[in-house]
Amino acid sequence: MEIRAGSRLKSVVCQTxxxxxxxxxxxxxxxxxxxxxxxPTGSVSDDVNPADGAMNGxxxxxxxxxxxxxxxxxxxxxxxxxxxxxxxxxxxxxSKPLPASD
Amino acid sequence: xxxxxxxxxxxxxxxxxxxIGSRDGSGMTYQDLYDQSGRASEYLNQHNVEHISFLSxxxxxxxxxxxxxxxxxxxxxPLNYRLQDAELQSLAERITPTFTISDxxxxxxxxSDVDDVQTTAWHRFLNDTTKGAIPEPTWxxxxxxxxILLFTSGxxxxxxxxxxxxxxxxxxxxxxxxxxxxAEEEATLVSVPPYHVAGMAAMCSSVYAGRRIVQLPSFxxxxxxxxxxxxxxxxxxxxxxxxxxxxxxxxxxxxxKIVSLKALSYGGGKMxxxxxxxALELLPxxxxxxxxxxxxxxxxxxxxxxxxxxxxYTSSDPDIRQRLASxxxxxxxxxxxxxxxxxxxxxxxxxxxxxxxxxxxxxxxLGQGKKLTDDGWFPTNDGGSIDDGGYLFVEGRxxxxxxxxxxxxxxxxxxxxxxxxxxxxxxAAIGVPDEEWGEIIVAVVVLHNREDFSxxxxxxxxxxxxxxxxxxxxxxxLDELPYNETxxxxxxVIKADLVKRH
Numbered sequence: 001m002e003i004r005a006g007s008r009l010k011s012v013v014c015q016t017x018x019x020x021x022x023x024x025x026x027x028x029x030x031x032x033x034x035x036x037x038x039x040p041t042g043s044v045s046d047d048v049n050p051a052d053g054a055m056n057g058x059x060x061x062x063x064x065x066x067x068x069x070x071x072x073x074x075x076x077x078x079x080x081x082x083x084x085x086x087x088x089x090x091x092x093x094x095s096k097p098l099p100a101s102d
Numbered sequence: 103x104x105x106x107x108x109x110x111x112x113x114x115x116x117x118x119x120x121x122i123g124s125r126d127g128s129g130m131t132y133q134d135l136y137d138q139s140g141r142a143s144e145y146l147n148q149h150n151v152e153h154i155s156f157l158s159x160x161x162x163x164x165x166x167x168x169x170x171x172x173x174x175x176x177x178x179x180p181l182n183y184r185l186q187d188a189e190l191q192s193l194a195e196r197i198t199p200t201f202t203i204s205d206x207x208x209x210x211x212x213x214s215d216v217d218d219v220q221t222t223a224w225h226r227f228l229n230d231t232t233k234g235a236i237p238e239p240t241w242x243x244x245x246x247x248x249x250i251l252l253f254t255s256g257x258x259x260x261x262x263x264x265x266x267x268x269x270x271x272x273x274x275x276x277x278x279x280x281x282x283x284x285a286e287e288e289a290t291l292v293s294v295p296p297y298h299v300a301g302m303a304a305m306c307s308s309v310y311a312g313r314r315i316v317q318l319p320s321f322x323x324x325x326x327x328x329x330x331x332x333x334x335x336x337x338x339x340x341x342x343x344x345x346x347x348x349x350x351x352x353x354x355x356x357x358x359k360i361v362s363l364k365a366l367s368y369g370g371g372k373m374x375x376x377x378x379x380x381a382l383e384l385l386p387x388x389x390x391x392x393x394x395x396x397x398x399x400x401x402x403x404x405x406x407x408x409x410x411x412x413x414x415y416t417s418s419d420p421d422i423r424q425r426l427a428s429x430x431x432x433x434x435x436x437x438x439x440x441x442x443x444x445x446x447x448x449x450x451x452x453x454x455x456x457x458x459x460x461x462x463x464x465x466x467x468l469g470q471g472k473k474l475t476d477d478g479w480f481p482t483n484d485g486g487s488i489d490d491g492g493y494l495f496v497e498g499r500x501x502x503x504x505x506x507x508x509x510x511x512x513x514x515x516x517x518x519x520x521x522x523x524x525x526x527x528x529x530a531a532i533g534v535p536d537e538e539w540g541e542i543i544v545a546v547v548v549l550h551n552r553e554d555f556s557x558x559x560x561x562x563x564x565x566x567x568x569x570x571x572x573x574x575x576x577x578x579x580l581d582e583l584p585y586n587e588t589x590x591x592x593x594x595v596i597k598a599d600l601v602k603r604h
Contacts, residue, residue, distance in 0.1 A: 005269070006103045006243035019107060019243075021276060060115050061281020074276065076111050097280045098433065100290070100311070101367045101393035101402040102303040102339050 001039075003028045003071065009037040013050040014079030016058045022072035030073070032058070033081030054089065056082045064090035103245040103272045105172040108310045109136055110239060115282055115312070122162050122315040125289065125333050130162055132309070135169065140239075142170030142231040146201060149220055153200040153251070155179040156296055157190075157209050159319035163224035164296050165305045166231070167203050168250075172268070173241045177248040179263075180296035184587045187212055193253060193261065194219055203227045245269035250302055251468060252397050263468035264397045266302075273461035274303070274400040275310050277435035284313035288364075290337040293318040293326060293344065298588050300339055300370060303401035313337060323347035327358055334362040339393075341370035341589035346377045352384050360385060367391035369402070371589045372498065372514055374521045374528075375427055382415055394429035394496055396482055398473075400462040404438065404494045406430025421489070427518065428493040429486075436460025440488055441481070448487075453512065455500055456486040485512060502593050504533030506541050511572050513593075516543060519567045520574075523560065525550050528583050530591055531574065534600045544600050545574035548583060555579050 003009075003023040010017050011032035017040065018032075030037050034051025058064070060078040065071065066085055072093065073083055083090040112121070113136035123129010130138070146154055154171040156164065156178070164180075171178035179197055181190065183205070190212060194200065198218035204210040206223025213219045222230075249268045253261040290313045294301040308315045316333045318326055321344055329335065340348065345368050352358060366381070366388050373392065382390065389408035395401045406428055414426040432438040439447050440454040448454045457479045465480035466472040474480050485497040497503070497512040504511040516531035528548040533541035545564075549555055557577045564573045578600075584592040 005245050008243065019103070021103060021272070061111060063276065076107065077114065095277075095280075096434065097283060098278045098405060099367070099389065099391040099407045100307065100313075100337050100339075100365055101278070101369070101391055101395075101405055102294075102300040102307055 008040045010040045011081050012045045014081040016079030017077035018073040021074050029086045031084045054082045063093040065093045103268050104241045106241045109169050112309050120314050137236050138166050139169035140236040141234050143173035146174045149201045151199040151201045153197045155200045155202040157181045158205040158224050160317040161224050175242045177251050179251045182297045265466040270400045270462050270464045275306050279307045279310045282312045284311040288336045289314040291316045291335040293321045299397040299401050323351040336364045339367045342373045343589035349380045363388045365389045369393040398465050404429040404432045425493050428495045450490040453487045456482045456484045507539045532597050542575040545577045546580050
């Protein structure tokens with residue numbers, strides 16, 4: 001699926017939903033629980049089995065990135081799966097909280 | 103991306119928290135705010151307009167209108183209700199057809215004379231959108247849609263409308279605010295008006311952090327203090343003129359104790375050092391944050407945090423102590439660079455123009471395009487320097503720099519010294535055209551006690567602290583200095599007056 005900034009994706013193995021806040025605008029195999037994610041009109045299916053080691057959960061409001069930070073997914077609904085591109089899992093983007101300024 | 107995404111996350115993550123309202127639980131929860139924004143988006147769509155404008159003081163209608171406009175895909179335009187009638191009408195003419203949420207009184211009748219402006223009072227707008235079905239979340243996710251148009255304060259020339267797109271604001275929030283980062287009992291007191299970028303940013307960051315909003319529609323130091331105490335406010339943002347008044351009033355009334363305030367941020371102009379030092383003394387438990395930003399950069403780009411304040415305040419090293427007057431360090435999500443007149447980066451400690459680059463930087467004005475370089479840098483027109491520790495010092499608008507005998511002098515440096523004088527309450531240094539020097543330095547000062555004023559003694563005082571080429575050639579006492587309503591010193595007005603006298 002072609003992913004651009006603003007694209008929404010939904011997991012088919014759990015409740016996870018994400019929004020791409022940064023994306024290269026090319027075809028990417030974004031997965032959750034090891035299974036390709038679908039557009040938000042899709043639904044959870046019992047017929048697919050999540051991959052081993054890809055069910056560590058997603059956290060609301062966290063941003064997930066690949067090592068080069070070419071893609072950044074914001075978790076807008078949490079679930080049990082882990083986000084990845086192909087078989088490679090994405091990591092939580094660490095950010096130092098800033099003091100409130102406005 | 104869309105601002106509504108932030109509110110949708112808030113309503114699904116902590117929908118039952120109070121978004122805007124009182125400590126007693128009355129007010130609107132995040133779920134209420136989401137629902138009402140949805141109904142209001144349909145209401146706004148029915149009017150077939152191209153812009154949603156807001157011409158009223160802060161009220162709960164503000165976040166509803168802002169998010170409803172985002173949901174409806176229409177730019178939101180907060181207008182400055184303190185402008186002259188004719189100025190306001192000419193701004194309204196530039197944004198028609200528009201639907202305006204107004205005060206329901208004088209301002210509303212003012213706008214009804216303008217063609218293609220439909221208006222309603224803010225409380226009617228709220229009333230008309232409390233009940234009914236909530237539409238499907240169908241907002242546009244195109245990050246390049248316009249979210250907010252903000253007319254810049256126009257200290258020079260006709261106001262320009264800065265364009266903030268959803269991508270700029272969402273990037274700013276995601277980069278600087280932790281989702282649900284606020285504890286349940288936290289509350290923020292918003293006293294900047296809706297037409298100030300900090301007022302808009304406050305709505306977005308409070309929603310994403312889950313921090314209850316308390317509004318003070320019309321600033322007054324005593325009301326501000328009372329509200330902080332009554333609502334157990336934990337966070338607030340003020341402009342320097344507000345903090346000066348708050349500190350004065352707290353100092354005069356030792357019985358009034360502020361204990362809940364965990365963090366106080368200030369920005370929007372230069373903070374006189376005696377004011378911030380007094381504030382640190384009077385509020386020892388409060389964390390101070392100095393934020394520097396521009397309308398064109400979606401608010402804050404640089405922050406002097408609480409640790410930095412304490413380190414600078416208690417240091418005996420003058421270079422570190424000096425950082426109390428800095429704007430701290432740039433946000434990690436963007437780049438700041440100091441450039442000379444040819445656009446080349448200068449070394450640490452050298453003054454130049456502040457340039458900034460990052461996803462939250464718009465640098466665009468309606469009808470004038472983006473004022474960015476090909477590689478994305480925005481020259482801010484603010485002068486400044488970065489010291490060897492990475493701290494940014496802002497010197498004010500480049501146009502205000504005084505050139506005396508070929509030497510570039512930042513007015514701020516002279517003002518800092520003047521404000522150290524025990525009899526000076528407020529001061530401005532202005533360059534006035536002069537045949538011999540090109541410009542001479544004229545200081546205008548507001549005194550605590552006018553009878554004690556001696557120009558020569560005050561000049562001697564500045565000579566002890568400033569290089570002789572930078573000391574004021576003249577010092578003139580005035581009753582007050584002119585500020586605009588958000589605390590920006592109107593140097594242009596002072597200068598025009600001085601040129602007439604000189």
